[in-house]
Amino acid sequence: MGEEITSYEIPLRLPIIDFSHKDLKRGTHEWDSVKVEVRKALEEFGCFEALIDKFPLELREELHGALNEAFDLPLETKMLNVSEKPYHGYLGVHPERSPLYESFGIDEANVVENVQGLSNILWPQGSATFSKLIQYISEQQLGLERMVRLMILESLGIEEYMEEHMDSNYYLLKLMKYAGPQSTEAKLGLYGHTDKNMMTILYQNNDVNGLEVRTKNGEWILVKPSPNTFTVMIGDSLYAWLNGRLHSPFHRVMMKGNKARYTTALFSILKAGYTVKAPKELVDEQHPLLFKPFTFDEFMKFLHTEAGETSDCALRAFCGVKNIT
Numbered sequence: 001m002g003e004e005i006t007s008y009e010i011p012l013r014l015p016i017i018d019f020s021h022k023d024l025k026r027g028t029h030e031w032d033s034v035k036v037e038v039r040k041a042l043e044e045f046g047c048f049e050a051l052i053d054k055f056p057l058e059l060r061e062e063l064h065g066a067l068n069e070a071f072d073l074p075l076e077t078k079m080l081n082v083s084e085k086p087y088h089g090y091l092g093v094h095p096e097r098s099p100l101y102e103s104f105g106i107d108e109a110n111v112v113e114n115v116q117g118l119s120n121i122l123w124p125q126g127s128a129t130f131s132k133l134i135q136y137i138s139e140q141q142l143g144l145e146r147m148v149r150l151m152i153l154e155s156l157g158i159e160e161y162m163e164e165h166m167d168s169n170y171y172l173l174k175l176m177k178y179a180g181p182q183s184t185e186a187k188l189g190l191y192g193h194t195d196k197n198m199m200t201i202l203y204q205n206n207d208v209n210g211l212e213v214r215t216k217n218g219e220w221i222l223v224k225p226s227p228n229t230f231t232v233m234i235g236d237s238l239y240a241w242l243n244g245r246l247h248s249p250f251h252r253v254m255m256k257g258n259k260a261r262y263t264t265a266l267f268s269i270l271k272a273g274y275t276v277k278a279p280k281e282l283v284d285e286q287h288p289l290l291f292k293p294f295t296f297d298e299f300m301k302f303l304h305t306e307a308g309e310t311s312d313c314a315l316r317a318f319c320g321v322k323n324i325t
């Protein structure tokens with residue numbers, strides 16, 4: 001008797017990890033079990049969905065409205081959001097590279113005044129609602145980023161580096177809009193890339209999906225966040241610092257239909273001059289050093305060279321690494 005084999009397609013989904021326990025405190029049983037899941041998900045996918053406390057629906061709608069209003073402002077007003085650092089201010093659509101995408105940036109978003117600063121630039125009297133909402137969401141994202149970071153370090157037995165990590169990072173908050181392409185065929189919202197920073201916490205503000213993450217096997221997963229999940233993702237800097245222990249996933253945004261998509265992303269980035277060098281605890285015979293020590297600024301400069309722009313994996317090209325499994 002032959003065994004009956006049913007073949008069915010298993011829709012791939014990112015792991016969902018529950019961060020909503022009231023007593024998710026260091027040293028508790030809950031913390032330790034979430035930590036194990038985090039490590040597993042980040043080794044395999046480099047990202048996961050974190051279920052957080054219920055996000056009140058009114059807040060979500062208000063935030064959606066506030067973002068809508070901000071992106072509807074005249075281009076001259078939006079362009080007042082400037083920064084000395086490249087890519088940290090307003091970025092308008094790029095006709096070839098990203099015709100649907102535009103974003104605002106708030107540098108050092110962990111400083112309350114900086115979040116309020118953007119609303120004062122955009123509206124003559126500022127907008128208390130906008131600042132309150134952006135402030136709220138970025139605080140939630142920041143809290144989660146720090147928790148995940150500590151879990152990662154703890155799970156590798158190197159939590160003593162947490163303070164150094166916190167001292168060497170700053171946070172950039174990006175508010176992003178992807179216009180609906182007015183077509184049923186998927187169009188590129190954001191070109192495929194790996195994040196170059198340490199870690200990214202994404203919040204999709206409305207129910208328009210579009211983020212796709214490529215697995216190690218080359219399959220694309222469409223991320224379908226719920227109103228109460230943040231997407232956590234590892235960037236190349238942390239990947240290098242961890243000597244390749246966790247994965248930094250290739251991802252892109254594809255858009256369909258006519259509804260715009262809004263996301264709010266918190267990027268933790270290394271401060272200028274800080275050297276990314278894997279700690280001695282993560283380098284041994286079985287795990288030889290994968291990347292030469294580098295500063296984030298050097299890496300960013302390389303990204304803007306021809307070799308950096310054309311390479312599939314800029315980090316490997318930058319560090320002269322041929323093949324990593």
Ligand SMILES: O=C(O)CCC(=O)C(=O)O
Binds near residue numbers: 202
């Ligand atoms: O909007 C998203 O979901 C992804 C954005 C992204 O990948 C990025 O800004 O690096």
Ligand SMILES: [Fe+2]
Binds near residue numbers: 193194195251
């Ligand atoms: Fe990204």
